[in-house]
Amino acid sequence: MKIIQIPFFCATALVAPALPAGESATTALLQAVEARDLSAVETSLATGANPNARVGNKSVLASLLGDDCHSAKPGMVYALLQAGAVPEGLEEASYWERSVYAPYFSLKRGEKVTAAQAAAMMEQAVDIGAPVWAKMALECGADPNGYCTGESDPQREGYTYLYRAVFGGECHYGDSLGTARVLLQGGADPNKPNMDGRVPLQCWRCWKEQMDILLEFGADPMVISSEGKTTLMYAGTGEAVHALLAAGVPWGARDKAGKSALWYALHSEYWGAARALLESAPEDEAQYARDLLHRHYRTNARFPVKLFEDVPGF
Numbered sequence: 001m002k003i004i005q006i007p008f009f010c011a012t013a014l015v016a017p018a019l020p021a022g023e024s025a026t027t028a029l030l031q032a033v034e035a036r037d038l039s040a041v042e043t044s045l046a047t048g049a050n051p052n053a054r055v056g057n058k059s060v061l062a063s064l065l066g067d068d069c070h071s072a073k074p075g076m077v078y079a080l081l082q083a084g085a086v087p088e089g090l091e092e093a094s095y096w097e098r099s100v101y102a103p104y105f106s107l108k109r110g111e112k113v114t115a116a117q118a119a120a121m122m123e124q125a126v127d128i129g130a131p132v133w134a135k136m137a138l139e140c141g142a143d144p145n146g147y148c149t150g151e152s153d154p155q156r157e158g159y160t161y162l163y164r165a166v167f168g169g170e171c172h173y174g175d176s177l178g179t180a181r182v183l184l185q186g187g188a189d190p191n192k193p194n195m196d197g198r199v200p201l202q203c204w205r206c207w208k209e210q211m212d213i214l215l216e217f218g219a220d221p222m223v224i225s226s227e228g229k230t231t232l233m234y235a236g237t238g239e240a241v242h243a244l245l246a247a248g249v250p251w252g253a254r255d256k257a258g259k260s261a262l263w264y265a266l267h268s269e270y271w272g273a274a275r276a277l278l279e280s281a282p283e284d285e286a287q288y289a290r291d292l293l294h295r296h297y298r299t300n301a302r303f304p305v306k307l308f309e310d311v312p313g314f
Helices: 021-035 038-046 073-082 095-108 115-128 131-139 161-167 176-185 208-216 238-246 261-267 271-279 283-299
Strands: none
Touching: 021 038, 038 073, 073 095, 073 131, 095 115, 095 131, 115 131, 115 161, 115 176, 131 176, 161 176, 176 208, 208 238, 238 271, 261 271, 261 283, 271 283
């Protein structure tokens, strides 16, 4: 018998040589920047990525500057600079970016930042609702208890930075709540009034989330304005009403004009707040509350009947 020998071949998978850790992290950094993934940028920098890597003929930092309004960009710029990126590329920045980054880049180069520059940075941060910009402004020496000049919006002149942050930024991707937290952590006084005497808890756009953080940092819910208004008289939502009542603000207080929180809610058409106040009216105020509700129903063509039709006595 003839024996035929068949050769045996062992297939071995081809494996690319592993990149050094730093190169691998830098590749991950460039991919994260392209994807606008802040968490991945921070991770890659923490594992040894080169913060001065190049994207074509630009530094990775410069590649982030420009008109792209992605919400992750400020955090990525900050992370790169904290990791040692050379502060360059301002010629690529938008007008708004230059107003903030120019002083901060100067600070990172060891140059002096003036109080006026730091204040302008902070006003941009609270106008837009940019927590990272607020952090940069504080590092540059901005006073967390400063006032807005109204340069970008004259209607906000005299607001404290914190009040402006609570009121809300004007950018669709802004994070006003995060900006308020940065200010409070940086030493902002939650009880400092605007030039007109109102404190952040007396902002009608102080929603439940803003209210919670203000109370967490020591805001006084019992503060009274110069017109005799309680914080409850500014509440714009039902959640805000419940939070203030839980904090001890009296339901039935009247201001110097004799008006109550329910009057202000109905008059301002804060229907959610009005509904919450009606549901929580104490027994000795129940008739007053029903009478006030009927009066606004008869005189306001926009009154949302369906929202109140199940209120007892309506």
